Amino acid sequence: MNDSTILETRELQKTFGGLVAVDSVSMKVQAHTLHTIIGPNGAGKTTFFNLLSGNIRPTGGKVLYKGEDITHMPAHRRAHAGIGRSFQITNVFPNLTVLENVRLAAQAVGHDNFKFWEHYRRFGEYEARAQAILSQVGLAAQAAMPARSLPHGGKRKLELGILLASDPALLLLDEPTAGMAREEIPMLMEVIRSVKETGRKTIILVEHKMDLVMNVSDRISVMHQGRLLAEGAPLEIAANPTVQKAYLGDLYGDLTEVK
Amino acid sequence: MEETLPISAQSAARRWLSAWWPYLLVLAFLVLFPLLAGVTIGDPTVAQEGTGSLGNLMLRAESGAAKFWQGMIIQILIFAIFAMSYDLLLGYSGILSFGHAMFFGTGGYAIAILIGRNFDWPFGLALAAVIVIALVQSLVFGVLSLRVKGVYLAMVTLAFAEMFYILAEAGDFRVYTGADDGLHGFPVPAYLSATDHRTRFYYLTLVFFVAVFLIIKRLVDSPTGKVMVASRENENRATMIGFNTFWYKLTAFVAAGVFAALAGALSALYKVSVTPSMLSLGRTIDALAMTIIGGLGTLVGPVLGATIIQLLGYWLERWFGPSWTLIYGIIFMLIVIFLPYGIVGTLRVRSFRLKEGWKQLQQTLAGK
Ligand SMILES: Nc1ncnc2c1ncn2[C@@H]1O[C@H](COP(=O)(O)OP(=O)(O)OP(=O)(O)O)[C@@H](O)[C@H]1O
Ligand SMILES: [Mg+2]
Numbered sequence: 001m002n003d004s005t006i007l008e009t010r011e012l013q014k015t016f017g018g019l020v021a022v023d024s025v026s027m028k029v030q031a032h033t034l035h036t037i038i039g040p041n042g043a044g045k046t047t048f049f050n051l052l053s054g055n056i057r058p059t060g061g062k063v064l065y066k067g068e069d070i071t072h073m074p075a076h077r078r079a080h081a082g083i084g085r086s087f088q089i090t091n092v093f094p095n096l097t098v099l100e101n102v103r104l105a106a107q108a109v110g111h112d113n114f115k116f117w118e119h120y121r122r123f124g125e126y127e128a129r130a131q132a133i134l135s136q137v138g139l140a141a142q143a144a145m146p147a148r149s150l151p152h153g154g155k156r157k158l159e160l161g162i163l164l165a166s167d168p169a170l171l172l173l174d175e176p177t178a179g180m181a182r183e184e185i186p187m188l189m190e191v192i193r194s195v196k197e198t199g200r201k202t203i204i205l206v207e208h209k210m211d212l213v214m215n216v217s218d219r220i221s222v223m224h225q226g227r228l229l230a231e232g233a234p235l236e237i238a239a240n241p242t243v244q245k246a247y248l249g250d251l252y253g254d255l256t257e258v259k
Numbered sequence: 260m261e262e263t264l265p266i267s268a269q270s271a272a273r274r275w276l277s278a279w280w281p282y283l284l285v286l287a288f289l290v291l292f293p294l295l296a297g298v299t300i301g302d303p304t305v306a307q308e309g310t311g312s313l314g315n316l317m318l319r320a321e322s323g324a325a326k327f328w329q330g331m332i333i334q335i336l337i338f339a340i341f342a343m344s345y346d347l348l349l350g351y352s353g354i355l356s357f358g359h360a361m362f363f364g365t366g367g368y369a370i371a372i373l374i375g376r377n378f379d380w381p382f383g384l385a386l387a388a389v390i391v392i393a394l395v396q397s398l399v400f401g402v403l404s405l406r407v408k409g410v411y412l413a414m415v416t417l418a419f420a421e422m423f424y425i426l427a428e429a430g431d432f433r434v435y436t437g438a439d440d441g442l443h444g445f446p447v448p449a450y451l452s453a454t455d456h457r458t459r460f461y462y463l464t465l466v467f468f469v470a471v472f473l474i475i476k477r478l479v480d481s482p483t484g485k486v487m488v489a490s491r492e493n494e495n496r497a498t499m500i501g502f503n504t505f506w507y508k509l510t511a512f513v514a515a516g517v518f519a520a521l522a523g524a525l526s527a528l529y530k531v532s533v534t535p536s537m538l539s540l541g542r543t544i545d546a547l548a549m550t551i552i553g554g555l556g557t558l559v560g561p562v563l564g565a566t567i568i569q570l571l572g573y574w575l576e577r578w579f580g581p582s583w584t585l586i587y588g589i590i591f592m593l594i595v596i597f598l599p600y601g602i603v604g605t606l607r608v609r610s611f612r613l614k615e616g617w618k619q620l621q622q623t624l625a626g627k
Contacts, residue, residue, distance in 0.1 A: 053499060079501030091499075093492040104489050107482055108501035116483035116510065123482060129622050 006031040006066060006170060006202050007052070011021045012205055013049050013060035021047040024061060024224035029170075034196045034203040038237075039223035045206045046088055048173050048223070052204075053085040055080045063172070080109065088175045088206070094148035097120030098139055098158055099149050102130035105165035136244040137161045137191055153184045160191060171195070171203045177212065189216065214238065289465055293320040293329055293458045301325035308461075311454030320458050330382055335455070335569045337525045338470040338549065342561035343475055344518035345546035350556035351364045351479050352511040355409065357543055358416030361400070362393055362422045364538030366520030367527035368427065368442070369393075375445040382448045389524045390517060397516025401509045409496075420538060427535040441534030453529045463526055471518050476558055478514060488556075494534050519546075552594050554601030563602055567607055 011024040015105040021044045029035045034123060037045050050056045054075030062071045069077060086088040092101045093101050106126040107113065121127075134140045142150060147158060160176055176192065193216055195201055207213045213220065213234070220237040230243045237243055276283075291458065296315060301319030310318065319325060341363055348354040369392050373385035380388070404415040426432065428439045436442065447453075453460040478484050489497040489505040497504050527533045530595030534544065545568070546561075571590065575583035598605040 004326045042280065055495075055499065057511070075498050076501050077496060079499060087496075091496050093489055096488070096490055104497075105500045107485065112487060113502070114483055114506075114510075116478050118482070119477070119480050120482045121487050160497075162500065169316065183364070204509050206600060237574040 004031050005029065007204070008064040009052075009061060010064070011061040012048070012051055012058055012063060014044075014051055014056065015059050020226050022051060022058070025223075025226075025228050025248060027221060027228060027231070029202060029204060029216060030219070032199055033218040034192075034205060034216060034221045036205045036207055036217040036234075037223055038207060038210060038220060039211070039229075042225075043092050043223040044226040045223055046174055049085060049174050049204075049206065050189075052172055053083060077166070079166060082169035083172065084163045084166045084170070084228075085172035086159045086163040086176055088178050090152075090159055092147045092155060092158055092162065095146055097143065097257065098145050098150065098154075099127070099130055099134065099143040101158055102133055102161045102165045103127050105162045106133075106167075110168045131159075132249060133161050133164050136164065138187060139142055153180045156180050156184075157188065160188065164195070169200075173205045175206050175208060177207070177209070185212070192216070196243050210238075285470065289332070292332060293325070293461055296320060296325035296328055297546050299325075300328065302607075317458065320371065321456075326457045329457050330453070331569065331573065333457075333461055333464045333529055334526075335566050336464045337522050338545070338569060339562040339565040340468055340525070341519055341522035342553070342565045343471060343548045344515040344522065344550040345473055345543075345551045346558070347479070347511050347515045347518075349488075349547070350550060350560070351484065351491065351553075352487040352508055353415045353494075354405070354508055354511065356404075356416040356512075357413045358400075358404075358418070358420030359515070359539060359546055360538050360540065360542035361416075361420035362516040362519035363523035363546075364423060364427065364533070364535075365396055366393060366523030367533040367537045368436060368523075369520070370524040371442045371445045371527050371533045374447065375442065375537060377435060382451070385436055386524065393517045393520030394513060396520075397513045398509070401512035401516070405505060405508050406511060416625070417540065420540065420543065423536040424535055427538055441532060445531065445534040447528050447531055451528060454530075460529060461556065464529070467521060467525060469549060471521065472558060475514070475518070479558070483510060484509060490555075490615045492587030514608060548591060551601055552591070552598075554605070554607075557601075557603045557607070560601050560603040567602075597599055 007027075009025055009027050011026055012022055012110060013020070013024050013180065014022040023044070025048060030196040037048070039045050047056070051058050053091060054070075054073060054077075059073065062069055065075075065078070065081060070081070073081070085231045093104070096104070103126050107120075107123070107128045110123070110126060111119065112118075112123050115123075131140070131143065134143055137160055139150075139154060139161060150158060156176060156178070160173070163171060163173070173192065177188055178187065189212060192203065192205070196203055196216065205213065207216070215234070215244050217234050219231065220234050221231040222237060222243050228241050230237060232240065289462075291302065291303030297316045299412070300323065301316075301321075301323075302323035305318045305322045306315045307318065315422075319331070341359075345359050346358075348356050348359065366389050369389045370385055373380045373388055374382060378385075400416070400419050404412055404419065407415055411461075427436050428604030429436075430438050432438070450456065451460060453462070485505070486497065486502050486507045487510070489502065490507055494504050513607055517619055523537060526537070549568050550561045551564070552567060553558030553562065571587060572583070577588050
């Protein structure tokens, strides 16, 4: 394993009954890069993320993080090890305030979780961090709102905010802009770009919209029916005939239609 | 004196007072109640020559309706402790247990058996043992039942509680448990007898109540309590941001178990009797009903719920005789339909809606 490889999968597989959702995917992700995974609906991208974050267990293969086999590590320990993720379908704490959603994520990676005899306000650093992140993702004004009353775009920003608050070394972003209004998307991509440009984070991004990822990605992998179809630099991928045939060729037009 | 305080301390004190004054008011009422009751509804004929006016007041507090209503509040406080402990599970941590009575009953039986003739332990030791037993019991059954979730957990906890119920009823342990008769007239220390020293027992219960209230309040306001709420709201996401929710739920389960056992022990001491019904599903449902009526996920809710149910039960029984449970059922249904978040919960949602609505109105007026 190359020193700069932060994450590697070896023949990773997940079947649901007869359906092979992830079909022996072997992938290497270099540290401090932005690695995008594209692929049509049902390609297995979210399932692949679920395997990386520990949400579900693979039916075969291995996941290595920083050279260590984490295939059987429970999800909460992966979070502490520095793997954080956001969800394609908004997955927040609906009845808690926007601030508390993010504060919890900051608290989670600290060491005060079992101080049950102290008031949580004693640990102001988490709240301060949460406030800073809310400003970063453009939710500062909505801090006191319950998460459920945010508009869809706001929920997507919160999804990203929760992820950033736990300050992971490896960020798994599952279609962060899914369902967002067009005019809100650049702002969110800008946040992602700024995280990338700190140079200290590795990002794996799942995205449908090719145009969004072409210039921000260092590398692109194409998934199709559970398999890795191609991998390369953005321009290589755009020019790859197999990719064009299987994915971009027929679907590129459609895909740009998708909001 | 006030001028010498630094500004920040002054405003901190003011903030503290503005947050706590309703609690302080209720506490003041509860502290003064025996005296107030003694003056107003105590039996004036119990006055004795040469006892002094305070002494006579205490005598009056120990008599007639004053004594009765102290008993009523004692039972309310005991149920409030039980209901608060249940709310820690259901309201704060989202754990639906149908077996919470197992801790209430075990607490009652443990104190009765340990101070009874078989063991004859000193009272303080027996009370400490109750806490240790509850700790062990809730740890064991917490670990066993928190492996599953939702309805399954409800069924598993119910099964465990039924196991204790059957054990308590079984003839095999009659020497210890009194089988289906339960235990009556075990030797509660004379200085704690609720019959002879009602006011003293009242204050003892009040101290326990306030302590449990403050401990649970601190727990739910702590980083740990915040994670309990997070796992209630969305356990999957709580796990994904790095919390091992099992430990937080276990913490809630153990704390709830210990407080329920304390409530059970107090109840046993007050009534000088324990019966298998203390371990029954009905007792868990009592806690559930109190919590739901008052408002899940608030601490005031279960206290209010315990007060309402206890008083309602008393008055309905007086007015309607044996058919009171039917009326009670109807009232309960109405409350659940019209106040879906319980009394406290609905009030909070209302005021929240009002604030939101007000903000929106202002924005509209400003032309945004
Ligand atoms: N829990 C599950 N049980 C059964 N089948 C599943 C499950 N999760 C995913 N699948 C199936 O696995 C395949 C891959 O789904 P997945 O969600 O990973 O695709 P995706 O690439 O993320 O798609 P999209 O672009 O629509 O988000 C799909 O056919 C899906 O129906
Ligand atoms: Mg997906």
